[in-house]
Amino acid sequence: MKDLVVVGQGYVGLPLAQAATLSGLRVAGLDRNVETVGNLNSGLSHIDDIGDDEVQLMRQRGYEATTDPSVIRGARYVVICVPTPLGEAGSPDLRAVIGASKDIAANMSPGITVILESTTYPGTTEDLVLPILQSSGLVLDVDFWLAFSPERIDPGNEVFFLKNTPKVVGGVSEISTKTAAELYAGFVDEVVCVRGSKEAETAKLLENTYRHINIALVNEMARFCHEMDIDLWNVIDAAKTKPFGFHAFYPGPGVGGHCIPIDPNYLSYQVNKLLGYPFRFVELAEEINNSMPRYILERVQSLLNEQGKPLKGSRVLLLGVTYKPDIADQRESPALPFAHLLMQKGSAVSFHDPRVSEWTVDEKKIARVSDLDDAVENADIVVLMQNHRDYDVDRLAESSKYFFDTRGVVSERLNASRL
Known part of the structure; x- marks a missing residue:
């Protein structure tokens, strides 16, 4: 039996599995991609931040990759790190989260803590994942615990890693927050507990919405500064000499990656769905950056x-x-x-x-x-x-x-x- 099963072995899941393995936990990486699983078990990495030698060390410490959801049986923790892209018309595509939750529900045992790390809209953990887990017949806060902890992996960052980046945790109940925090405390320097899962979900969206909007600001400035013969790069260098109240953002050809082009849309989607009005800052930033x-x-x-x-x-x-x-x-x-x-x-x-x-x-x-x-x-x-x-x-x-x-x-x- 495993201490931890990490569902999804990509840019988020594999670093998490690595940190947990090196801390002494018995870890399995569950992934549907047969080629990815085969390569990992052969000591081959498929992401930039982890080399082949590091995967081989993980294997020596007991890590294994698998496509079989039955590995969840008897595990103390399961962390979901699957993709959450945008679907049609910008709506969230949570099929991977739903599929992972169903696999967990079919294989979970009493005493398990389930944590969702995949970025999503506020309420997903409580309104979507929880009912699927409850379909197993197990009871929240008696047989299992459930929390959300936003991933903060920054590929290519040579300063901040999983270990030295504070980990935000919010459970659907107070005891769920506590049990989830206990996992991360074993290999992350600082764990920050928040009021609940919705606060943890929204914190992730705020982080990337903040970046999205500020990048849009300088992208729009780039246009009129060019027309007015103003060197915006020089302007930014001057502005950032102010030691307070300013953080430098830079223009570019657009925004990319798995966070900034996607995550703010989850917040905009939920605001519109539940409250019936647009999140105008996000929509404007999307228009400018695109x-x-x-x-x-x-x-x-x-x-x-x-x-x-x-x-x-x-x-x-x-x-x-x-x-x-x-x-x-x-x-x-x-x-x-x-x-x-x-x-x-x-x-x-x-x-x-x-x-x-x-x-x-x-x-x-x-x-x-x-x-x-x-x-x-x-x-x-x-x-x-x-x-x-x-x-x-x-x-x-x-x-x-x-x-x-x-x-x-x-x-x-x-x-x-x-x-």
């Missing part, structure tokens, strides 16, 4: 016009197609809609990314350049979409005919354009 790839296209088109070239037929080289620097994760990367727009206009699109070997847009495989220097020199315009540390941006900018920097990293002395 419009950035098209704005970048307009800027690129203007730069090409300056050299007498139409967008159609121009060779456009994209540098970096992941959503964050120095990781391979492409989820919701703004490079995808930008490339889609370029291809619609008839541009010849190629890409380079030190972390990505193959890239597909609209079911079409995009050419990956092998000789970066040669490709930069021959492209009609080079667009820096993601600033991987592998790139010597100034050198690449100097070698290009036209260089457009969406990340504000190229030196001002160079004749390059910045967002």
Whole structure:
């Protein structure tokens, strides 16, 4: 029997399984992907933050991956870390959460604590997961306990990890909060208990809504600052010298990843559903951030016009197609809609990314350049979409005919354009 079963072995579930395993718990990773399970049991990792050697150490400490939900039987804890994407019309797609909850209900034993970590709208733990678990015949606060604890995994972050990032926990009952907190206290430095599961669910949404809205603010400022010949990057550098009351956010080609483009919509959805009015800040931020790839296209088109070239037929080289620097994760990367727009206009699109070997847009495989220097020199315009540390941006900018920097990293002395 296992102390802990982590359902879902992706960017959230695998680091959790690792931390728990190294703390001495007997851990199983439950995942429906047969290939993922096979690789993990062979000591092979599929995420950036955990290397093969670390998975092999986990295996030595007793960790095992499986596709069989019966591993839940007799476990003290089960943590759900499955994807919660947006469905049609922006509504939450909770099929993976429902499926995991049903697997747990079919295999849970008295004395188990179930924790949901998958991001969702307020009320999911109590209104959706709880009834499914109760269908097992077991009784809350007698036979089992249930809580929500938002994941705070930041892929590629070299400073904050699971261990040194405070863990928020809120149960559907007071004792559920306590039992869930006891699990995390074994491998997380600080556990923060809140009033209940709805508060914990909403805390996660507030964190990412805050970022979403502030990124939208600077993205909109980027447009009018360009028109007014104001260097927004210099403005931000000046503003952040204030030691209080200001936190720097930066413009970019859009927002990506598994959190910011998705999580605020869960809050907006629930507000509209229950209260009947829109969460206007979220909807406006969504509109602005989603419009950035098209704005970048307009800027690129203007730069090409300056050299007498139409967008159609121009060779456009994209540098970096992941959503964050120095990781391979492409989820919701703004490079995808930008490339889609370029291809619609008839541009010849190629890409380079030190972390990505193959890239597909609209079911079409995009050419990956092998000789970066040669490709930069021959492209009609080079667009820096993601600033991987592998790139010597100034050198690449100097070698290009036209260089457009969406990340504000190229030196001002160079004749390059910045967002």
